[in-house]
Amino acid sequence: xxxxxxxxxxxxxxxxxxxxxxxxxxxxxxxxxxxxxxxxxxxxxxxxxxxxxxxxxxxxxxxxxxxxxxxxxxxxxxxxxxxxxxxxxxxxxxxxxxxxxxxxxxxxxxxxxxxxxxxxxxxxxxxxxxxxxxxxxxxxxxxxxxxxxxxxxxxxxxxxxxxxxxxxxxxxxxxxxxxxxxxxxxxxxxxxxxxxxxxxxxxxxxxxxxxxxxxxxxxxxxxxxxxxxxxxxxxxxxxxxxxxxxxxxxxxxxxxxxxxxxxxxxxxxxxxxxxxxxxxxxxxxxxxxxxxxxxxxxxxxxxxxxxxxxxxxxxxxxxxxxxxxxxxxxxxxxxxxxxxxxxxxxxxxxxxxxxxxxxxxxxxxxxxxxxxxxxxxxxxxxxxxxxxxxxxxxxxxxxxxxxxxxxxxxxxxxxxxxxxxxxxxxxxxxxxxxxxxxxxxxxxxxxxxxxxxxxxxxxxxxxxxxxxxxxxx
Ligand code: BGP
Numbered sequence: 001x002x003x004x005x006x007x008x009x010x011x012x013x014x015x016x017x018x019x020x021x022x023x024x025x026x027x028x029x030x031x032x033x034x035x036x037x038x039x040x041x042x043x044x045x046x047x048x049x050x051x052x053x054x055x056x057x058x059x060x061x062x063x064x065x066x067x068x069x070x071x072x073x074x075x076x077x078x079x080x081x082x083x084x085x086x087x088x089x090x091x092x093x094x095x096x097x098x099x100x101x102x103x104x105x106x107x108x109x110x111x112x113x114x115x116x117x118x119x120x121x122x123x124x125x126x127x128x129x130x131x132x133x134x135x136x137x138x139x140x141x142x143x144x145x146x147x148x149x150x151x152x153x154x155x156x157x158x159x160x161x162x163x164x165x166x167x168x169x170x171x172x173x174x175x176x177x178x179x180x181x182x183x184x185x186x187x188x189x190x191x192x193x194x195x196x197x198x199x200x201x202x203x204x205x206x207x208x209x210x211x212x213x214x215x216x217x218x219x220x221x222x223x224x225x226x227x228x229x230x231x232x233x234x235x236x237x238x239x240x241x242x243x244x245x246x247x248x249x250x251x252x253x254x255x256x257x258x259x260x261x262x263x264x265x266x267x268x269x270x271x272x273x274x275x276x277x278x279x280x281x282x283x284x285x286x287x288x289x290x291x292x293x294x295x296x297x298x299x300x301x302x303x304x305x306x307x308x309x310x311x312x313x314x315x316x317x318x319x320x321x322x323x324x325x326x327x328x329x330x331x332x333x334x335x336x337x338x339x340x341x342x343x344x345x346x347x348x349x350x351x352x353x354x355x356x357x358x359x360x361x362x363x364x365x366x367x368x369x370x371x372x373x374x375x376x377x378x379x380x381x382x383x384x385x386x387x388x389x390x391x392x393x394x395x396x397x398x399x400x401x402x403x404x405x406x407x408x409x410x411x412x413x414x415x416x417x418x419x420x421x422x423x424x425x426x427x428x429x430x431x432x433x434x435x436x437x438x439x440x441x442x443x444x445x446x447x448x449x450x451x452x453x454x455x456x457x458x459x460x461x462x463x464x465x466x467x468x469x470x471x472x473x
Contacts (some may be wrong), residue, residue, distance in 0.1 A: 001473050003408040009111060009416025010466040011073030012066075012438070013373050015118035015163065017049045018425040020079060022056035026093040028082040031120035032131065033428075036179035044319050045445040047431035053423055053441045054451050059101050062423060065439060065453065067108040069463045074110050075372060075418045076101065077118035077163065084144050086124040095151055102155050113372075113418070114152060115160040115218065116145055116202065119168050119178070119428075126180065132169070132191040141198040142205060153210035158416075160291050160372060161202050164220040165195050166248050175321045177429060185327045186270055193272050196251050200285025217252050218291030218372040221245060222298040223357045227335050232302035236332040239264060240300045243328055253290065253365035255283035268327055289415060290361050293373035294400075297353030299337040303330055312346045319429045345377055345434060351399035358407035358414060368413040374400055375420035377427065377434040380456065388440045388456035397458070401470055419462070423453070438462055 017033045024030065037048035055062060066074060082094035105112045121131050129136045145161075162168075171178035173188035182188075199217055206215045224244065226237035242261030250258045256279065257272060265271070314320060340348045354374065361369055376396040380388050397419060408414055424437040431445045438459040442452045465473060 001402070001405050002469075002471055003405050004469050005415075006469070008414075008469065009073040009113075009158075009370070009418075010071065010462075011075055011111070011113065011416055011418040012071060012420070012422035013075035013113075013115075013418040014055075014421050014423070014425060015077045015115065015120075016079035016082070017052070017118070017120045018421075018427070019053050019055035019076075019423065020082075021049065021051040021054040023050045025056065026082075026097070027085070027091040028079065028094060029086055030123040031079065031081045032123050032126050032179040033120050035123045035126075036181070042181070042319070044317075044427075044429060044431035044433065047426065047445040049426045051448050051451075052426045053443070055423075056097065058451070058453075060104060061453065062439070063101075063104045063108055063110070065455070065459075066105075066110055066422060069438070069459060070466045071110055071422070072466060073113055073158070073416055073418065074105055074422065075113035075115060075160065077115035077120075077160075078148060079120050080117065080144055081120065081122040081124070083147065084122065086122070088140075088143070090147055095147075098152065102152060106155065111158065112156050113158040113160065113370075113416075114148065114156050115163050116148060117141070117161070118163040131180070132172075132194055133187065135194055135197075137194055138198045138201060142201055145202045145205060146209065149206055149209040153213060157213050158370070159206065159210070159213055159215040160370075161206075161215055161217045161287070162195060162199050163218045163372075164293055165192065165199065165217060166244070167220045169195060174326070177319060177321050189265070189270055190273050192247075193274075193278075196248075197278060197281050199252070200255070200282050203285040203287055214288040216287035216289040216291045216367075216370065217248075218293050219248055219252070220293045220295075221249070221357045221361070222294075222296055223353050223360060225297055225299045225337060227299045227301040227337070230302065232304070233300065236302045237300040239328075239331040240298070240334075243331065244298075249290070249361070249365065251282055252287055253367055255286060264331060268330070270327070287367065289368040289370050290365060291370050291372040292357060292361065293420075294354045294357050294371065295374065296348040297337070297340075297350045297356070298348070299335050300332045301335045303333050314346060317345060317430060317433060343377060344379055345430065347377075349376075349396065351396075351403045354400050355403035355407045355410075358404065358412040359410060362407075362412045368415050370415050371404065371417045373418060373420040375436045377430070377436050379433065380424075380435045380440060382440055382442065382454060386454050388454060390456045390458050393456070393458045394461045397462070398473055401465065401473055405470065
């Protein structure tokens, strides 16, 4: 250990809808998640973020805890409908709230990292023109971004443009797990292309308005493995890599779609709805770093292979997709990696996969990397004495940090590491049951209680990692 630079950003991350609460307070208008989570059956046990963990009212208390931990960076997102009204006017109370959060972080020596979009699109834009499905969203997103750059650009250096574009488009338009709950692959590609254009234009505007800042998208990267060394499985893995990863990573870093990925989609009868000028827009919006959200690797096998995955029944833990046939099934099939252990939610636990992700990004794009999310979702138990013994989380994070250290020694430039998450928070598909934080929040799907904060064992452990710059790990 010992390869972390002196000013390494030891951080944690969150998202507005998952922490803030105050859903319709001080002029905040509904987002698509406010709307969607109130339709019965859409979320786990019909949970929602109406109150969430009440960060809106408790941010000072939380930032105090961050300070106590000596956290170096806090990544949070801005709620678009909290700062821009339906009539396109700015909401001064929303703007003020984020100034307060930023000022408080800076005062406590914590670097704020702003995510511009973490999935809470204003419902008014969904109603007006179907949100991300219309090109009109690009200009609205730019106007919103411009407001943020002008308000906060002189205080905040690090920015994330879109959070996990691959997840919100795929879950929203293929898997029917996010709003607007559609299953249509061509519509997914259309929406995704609009998001790519919005992302590139936002980055280029940022470079004009915040010349000293740094910006990048956060990509949910699940590095692909072949399930065996059978050449057919390797081709399946490469197909998945083109369509599940390069379709975003290449567009971000190179400014164009991957040639093979595009051809594979075309062979299946799908296309990217290019219009004149789009290619230049993508070429002119290159990021300063790649944001990497890493939770797991995924393994792929040849589609003719007979083996069936025995998926765990997680219906009492999570909202499940009922889509089992995917248009890409003829190119690759996701399968379990029997060399790995799994989380309670059946996600592969693979610290070396993080190192592989870092190396692959470095070797293909040669960009600095901000690990913008990584963490373990688990069921934690609050003991009678107020302690939470989450050794499993400590072990998970420790093994991942060791692999980051190795990746740095192998040539990757990693500027920071944001765990998901600082506080327990609302999970889009798993309510309040799946916990990620260093701070336990006393609530579940039904009871909001007092939302008291308790420090888990991992809180003290991460403090030591930060204080020693991971030398003692
Ligand atoms: C990422 C999202 C986060 C967070 C995290 C954990 O995809 O950016 O917002 O939710 O995953 O996911 P989950 O809550 O489903 O376990």
